[in-house]
Amino acid sequence: MGTRTRTRRMTVAAVAAVAALALAPGCTLSKTDGGDGNVPGGSGGRVLAVKIDNVGPARPQTGLDAADVVYAEQVEAGLSRLMAVYAGRLPPVIGPVRSARETDLELLRQFDDPALAFSGAQSKLLPLISTAPLRPLSPGKAPGNAYFRGSGKPAPHNLFVRPKALDADPGAGGLQSTGFRFGPRPKGGTPERERTVRFPAARFTFTWAPEQKRWLVSMDGARARTSDGKTLGASTVVVQYVKVRESRFHDRSGNNTPFTETIGSGKARVLRDGRAYDARWERTSPQDGTEFTTADGGEQLPFAKGQVWVVFAKA
Numbered sequence: 001m002g003t004r005t006r007t008r009r010m011t012v013a014a015v016a017a018v019a020a021l022a023l024a025p026g027c028t029l030s031k032t033d034g035g036d037g038n039v040p041g042g043s044g045g046r047v048l049a050v051k052i053d054n055v056g057p058a059r060p061q062t063g064l065d066a067a068d069v070v071y072a073e074q075v076e077a078g079l080s081r082l083m084a085v086y087a088g089r090l091p092p093v094i095g096p097v098r099s100a101r102e103t104d105l106e107l108l109r110q111f112d113d114p115a116l117a118f119s120g121a122q123s124k125l126l127p128l129i130s131t132a133p134l135r136p137l138s139p140g141k142a143p144g145n146a147y148f149r150g151s152g153k154p155a156p157h158n159l160f161v162r163p164k165a166l167d168a169d170p171g172a173g174g175l176q177s178t179g180f181r182f183g184p185r186p187k188g189g190t191p192e193r194e195r196t197v198r199f200p201a202a203r204f205t206f207t208w209a210p211e212q213k214r215w216l217v218s219m220d221g222a223r224a225r226t227s228d229g230k231t232l233g234a235s236t237v238v239v240q241y242v243k244v245r246e247s248r249f250h251d252r253s254g255n256n257t258p259f260t261e262t263i264g265s266g267k268a269r270v271l272r273d274g275r276a277y278d279a280r281w282e283r284t285s286p287q288d289g290t291e292f293t294t295a296d297g298g299e300q301l302p303f304a305k306g307q308v309w310v311v312f313a314k315a
Contacts, residue, residue, distance in 0.1 A: 047111050047174035048163055051104065051118040052082040053096040054202070054219065058157040062227040063091035065307075068175055070234070072311040073103055074244055076255035078200025080219075083107070086163065087174040095160030096153060100125070102247055103260040105132045109286035110177050115168035117142075117161050125249055137166050152227075179289025183302030186294070189275035197239055197311045204311055206237045208274045214306065215271055235306025237271040238292070240281055241315040260312045267315070268292060272304040 047068075052061055054072075064070065067084035075081045083104055084094065100118040105128060108114045115135040129136050139147040139159075146165035150158045196205045206215040214233035217224040224232040240262075247259035263286060268279040270292060278295035292301045 046087075046113055046115065046168065046170050048086045048090070048115045048117065048166065048168040048170045049104070049108060049111075050084050050086070050094050050161065050163070051098050051100055051116070052084055052094070053098040053157050054080045054082050055157070056220070057154060058096045058098075059219070059222075060225050060227045061095065062160060063094035063163075065226050065230050065232055066091040067307060069178070069180075070307065070309045071107065072197075072204060072309065073101070073260050074199050074202075074258045074312065074314070075101060076251045076253075076257055078202065080199050080202035080204075085111075085175075087170050088172050090163040090168075090170065092162065092164075093160050094163055095150070096157045097147070097159045097161050098156070100129060101257060102128065102249060103258075103262070105129065105134070106286055107260075107262050108132070108134050110179075110283075110289045111174060112177060114174075115166060115170075117163070117166060117168075119156070119159050122249060122251070135168075137168070142166055177289050179283070179291045180308065181300055181302050182305045185273045185275070185304070186277070186299075186302060188294070188296075189277045191274060192271060192276035193274075195237065195239065195269070195271055195276065197313050204309075206234065206271060206309070208271075209233065210274060213273070213304075215309075217309065233307070234309040235272065236303040236308045238279075238303075238308065238310045239269040239271075239313050240290075240310055241267045241269075242312050244312070244314045262290070262312070267295070270301055270303070277301060 052064060064084055066089055068087045069085040071083040072080055081098060097117060097119050100121045102125060108116060115137050117137045120138055121129055143165050147159060147161050150160050194205060194207045196203055203220055205218040209216050212233060214235050215237050217232040243261040244258050246256045249257040263283050265282040268281045270277045270279045279292050279301050280295055281290050281292050283290040293299060294301050
């Protein structure tokens with residue numbers, strides 16, 4: 001059975017369950033409530049994706065703690081960049097905002113009419129962005145008050161966006177198409193306190209904090225915090241092993257832009273509730289989400305409710 005068929009059946013079942021619960025006497029559902037095994041929120045909905053700078057001068061970032069999903073991908077010279085996906089609440093400001101990459105276009109195909117906030121892109125990539133099934137919201141295509149330059153960081157690490165000014169209209173149901181499923185901790189797994197993922201010139205470390213019931217994030221050896229002092233942490237961390245290859249694009253210094261292949265299948269490591277699970281991932285087409293199953297029995301592997309970090313590690 002393919003991912004699309006499995007996802008469709010689970011979505012139909014989820015909609016039916018939500019409808020039944022909503023009709024039960026005395027039961028109500030908020031936009032962020034979701035039953036076990038289902039993505040929080042109802043069916044449908046859009047997301048706002050924001051490309052966020054992640055080099056030293058760009059930190060600490062703003063608004064990253066409000067994201068539903070944070071994708072960490074490799075860019076030129078082995079550095080990292082983040083794509084934060086918002087389907088629930090929008091913070092007042094997000095940033096620093098940086099440029100898009102070809103990897104983002106394939107990754108965003110799984111969402112229904114997603115909006116992408118980014119600072120720009122190299123000239124050869126712009127035609128691909130303009131024809132991709134998304135709403136590009138760079139400074140030149142957004143309302144005049146949406147983007148602004150902050151005074152606390154040097155350029156180009158000082159571009160921020162007011163997401164509500166973008167009229168992106170995200171909804172909690174926008175995450176339905178990711179393929180993620182949320183629910184109680186599954187059996188098995190092994191106790192894990194810390195996990196580090198290394199890029200050629202960047203690294204991410206996730207440390208389990210039992211009192212907070214989340215994985216605290218460190219980047220390049222320093223604990224990650226937002227500009228207002230909040231510690232970044234994830235309820236679920238996915239280390240997804242993928243093929244990272246050269247693309248046809250380069251930066252101004254001549255460094256090749258890596259392309260991360262998110263369609264296909266492979267191994268993964270899922271961290272939740274202080275435990276680590278060996279997993280398999282599968283995404284059969286650009287329109288499909290990514291399904292995560294247990295490595296031994298092929299059963300759906302549920303995530304813990306809360307923010308999800310997906311780090312694309314080279315297989």
